[in-house]
Amino acid sequence: MATIPLINLGLSFLPVFLVLTIMFRWSLSIKDGLVALARMLIQLLIIGYALNWIFAVDTPLIILSLLAVMLIVACSIALRPIKDKQLHSYSNALAAIALGGGLTLGFIIVWVLESQPWYKPDTIIPLAGMVFASAMNTVSICGERFSMELNHTSCVETAKKQAFQAGLIPLFNTLLAVGLVTLPGMMTGQIFSGVSPLIAVRYQIVVMCMLTGAAGISAAIFLQLSANRVQGKQEAQPNKQ
Template sequence: MNETIQVIPPFNLALAFMPVLLVLVIMFRWSLQAGNAIYALLRMLVQLLLVGYVLTTIFAAEQAWIVVAVMLVMVSAASWIALRTVEVKRQQLFVYAFWSILMGGGLTLALVTQFVIDLNPWFEPRYMIPLAGMIFANSMNSISLAAERLQAELKVKKKYTEARSQAFQAAFIPTVNAMFAVGLVSLPGMMTGQILSGVSPIIAAHYQIVVMCMIFGSAGLSTALFLKISRKQFI
């Protein structure tokens, strides 16, 4: 199989924004929050371009402390973003979100990188950082959904245990849907990227199975831990 991936020229890359522009036009005409969408697009563009240069430097350095520092920054950012939908006590809840993502996601990341993939060295940046990003991002999304749903359930005077169950179930809907859809509706990012780079689809499928398991496990563990340790803040 071809071992190289096709480079996208700048002009071709710009063509990818054509559907984006059409959606923005629709949002403007329908008086939706187009400004927020534009801001999100600009942030996405700047952040991805910057991270490309940063990761190139990190991969070349191959220093364990740099990889650990990057992952701590990722956990901190994920913890703060996860609480974006929380109306009160965001700063107090940050600590709980941080430890939930660090413990739930960190344990899953350690299992996958040190025992499933068996990295050598243990901090191999080309594997560690992308896998950590997937794990922490999914933990972040699940905690965000759980926190928002928990607040809503408690507002209607439901008992905490019942509200917690509803919050956990709501937070897990995207993860469960992704498990149902993978291979039938979508080829996820990890598998698609490997196939495009020339890896055998069978090998890519094995890696994707690992990814789906780690997403399911890390999201569930982080969300459950967050709901457990943050109870007093919500009550």
Template sequence: MSTISFFNLSLSFIPLVFVWYFYYKWTKDKSDILVASIRMIIQLITIGYLLVFIFKSDDLNVGIFIVLFMIVVASWITLRNTNDKTFKHYFQILLAVSASGLINLFLIVGFVLELEKLYEPRYVIPLAGMVFANTMNALSLAVERFEKEIERTNFIEARQIAFKACMIPQINSLLAVGLVALPGMMTGQILSGVDPLIAVRYQIMIMAMTLSSAGISAVVYFLLKAKLFNR
């Protein structure tokens, strides 16, 4: 696979500048996209160097720390998009993210891939990143929509609308895969020379994992919320 030069890489930001301009013009917020882009660059460069160290080490304690860190950060980012920023609400989100992500991660690592060791960094870390990032995005949609709906309707209807809303991107991605888009993991494997039919198996695994992780996180969250509404 060819190396991307820094100049060529910078060209990928041209459309982003266009989006930033209209985002600022229409929302009067000039920092969101700018800060997010700068953080993305810094975080990815940092994690790139860090992964070099992580992949050379098979220390289970390091792996546990990284997974726990992902859970804590994903839960915090989810909380950021809500009105209720109390510790109790954060704990509910944390439980939902943890349960969903760990169930799927354990199933994939322990049974689907049948790795020789439960912790192999080059498999566990990327998969954990996918599952917790996806869980975070889905749960953010569910919580944000639920908070809006509960102001105008009852718990059952608000939950129904919020659950359906958070699953729309996940279901759409399953419907579109192979027809509209070749997903990132599959594309990366094909570009690196992996047999497309092998790449397809991995992508099916990922798609099933992302849909179930999104759904389970929302289910756990709403089960916890139901206690507050006596449902």
């Protein structure tokens, strides 16, 4: 694949600047957009250099340490939209993404892709990034919706189910659109690299199943833990009275 010249790379920022300009003209705060854009640029530059070193390392401890950092960051970002988050919210999100995302990732790496060794950096790190990001986004949607539903109903089970259903909407929309509306990044990248579209499709199917499963399982675990916490508080209140 041809290298993108720096001047062309700079041109890719124009659509984003257009969005920020619209926000400014509509008297909306562009601070979050600027911070997100700057963080994206800095983080990708850093990880680009770091991955050159990580891919050359054949040590599972370093790979697991990197995955742990990715997991912790994903957990903190997932809770960003939730206003009344507490310490247990972080532990719930961490447990949910670690179990739902981690177990799904491990299953795909060991049983589906049969990667040897399992900690092969150029396989597990990109896949882990996709898995944790998908779980993070779904947990974030479910967590925010769960908090909102609790403000309108005293039934925790109803709030849990409504939140889970809302969190699954982007996942199912993506499954419905793939191949018709969108060609996902992994498939597009493989095609650009000269891989047969039929082979790229196989990998993309694996990725879509992996992301949907990891995100859905993580969201279900998070909501169940959160619901148990709320129900425990509701049961404790009459006893105090």
